[in-house]
Amino acid sequence: MGKTLAEKILGGKSQPDATAGDIVVATVDLVFVQDTTGPLTIRQFEQSGLKTIAMPGKTAIFLDHAAPSPTQQTSNDHILLRRFARETNCHIYDVGNGICHQLVAELFANPGDIIVGADSHTVTAGALCAFATGMGSTDIAIAMALGKTWFRVPETFLINLVGSFPQGVYAKDLILYLIGQLGADGATYKALEFGGESLARLTMSERLSIANMAVEAGAKVGLFPSDEITQGFLSSQGRSDSYKPLYPDADANYERIISINLSQLEPMVSFPHSVDNVRSARDTKGIKIHQVFIGTCTNGRLEDLAVAASILQGKKRHPDTRLLIAPASRQVLLQAIEKGYIHSLVEAGAVILPPGCAACLGLHQGVLGDGEACLSTANRNFKGRMGNPEAMIYLASPATAAASAITGEITDPREVVT
């Protein structure tokens, strides 16, 4: 029997015959934390009596979730993280570098790697064919110390993609549609593996948006094969040497196969308060939006800002709708400045936030008021997620977000762009 991508990658770092259901101990290629999970990781590390980390060059700390710090307590957490980085000689990416998952994609993730991070959206790096998954602080503390951890090899759902996106429809609409089909726990403990003839047309930016949200259906990982698109991305980051092709076997065993024709998709919106509560954008008339937020590890990349800028260029945001934009990394911000996107967005009335998680999880930079509604390009709309349980959060693509910023209510981007 052939192997899925998950079986190949986990087997490559543990026992070659690893198949779904096995429990394996595998070496890891990158371990990381961010500033909300890192302090607890360090406390658990020190309480376990551990002194040194196994792989300082493959361990990273990112200050992105509340950066620059909004409170004294968070500032002290940042001091703790910087101190730990100095003492262990691991990498640290301080305030303003960007979101951990974007930096992992730009700097670290290679096809065939195993990546564990103390953040559920670690799955993002599955776009580069890395077995990347989130864990809690204690698991990560031990993985830092030992350079390995245990995994149950997951069964795989193959998501077979055919056709091309129609105008106004994007990767975000695809993953929202899929989560709506699977449900919030439809893929719990499973690997999602993306395949099909559409892959050749899915850019790395689109793959990262899709892999990023695998966890919203409960999945352990969201994997893309390593192909020419992967090679092109790695070489754009000056990492051509990291490329190796990696595909599943033709006779791999899949627990379930789901086929989606991209040409039949529409702009989608996830309604409060769960990600799988998905409807077509055209069925949402008259929902007033007080804040539009474009950014995050899901949709804060250059292609996302390009789409938003093209829709907002020469237009103005609705006077009652704030427009917040946070590029996913310093590289994205610099490129968006060079290409003139930032200029168009600011002229349209946008506030540009520093590269980082920004308003996504309600810690700073755009906390919602009572009764307010936000249309966000993020990956979660849980009650209270953006800092206020009395607020409503809708999720959509950057195109839908930009169109809605102009009209002040949730708007199908096909109505604005003709």
Added chain:
Amino acid sequence: MGNMKLKGKVHKFGADVNTDVIIPARYLNVSDTKELAKHCMEDIDSGFATKVERGDMIVATTNFGCGSSREHAPLAIKACGVSCVIARSFARIFFRNAINIGLPLLECPEAVNETEAGDILEVNLSRGEITNISKSTTFIAKPYPEFMMGIISAGGLVEYTKSKLKKNRV
């Protein structure tokens, strides 16, 4: 914790109770677990932290603990005095986290279906046995994967690692 018998009153929740509502992100920089406990569930059940008593149990339907990887979620539940969580199913990261910090979880759809808020349950962890004293019914939960039993009987991953370090002096 492996041989412990647990007894307590049931607090019942529905599906997809996520880690953002178990402990909102605004408390993630709180390191004192007693302080975390005060805010447990506050966005969906504002009185939870004050009404929950030591030994009480959370019973929920599917996908309990979905969402972020924050280990503060099981820590807050444990610090409230909750002795175990019984659900039809758990989200993956939450499951690992709870085991790692010594909060027992039991997967048992039948027990969830037959239990109401306020019922008194008794749980024998080593046997995976759940007895509903109020209704005189007994259920057997899904056994843990063998690999996890070592961590569970040590009382969590920190204790497990400490004892490994002592033995191997690595």
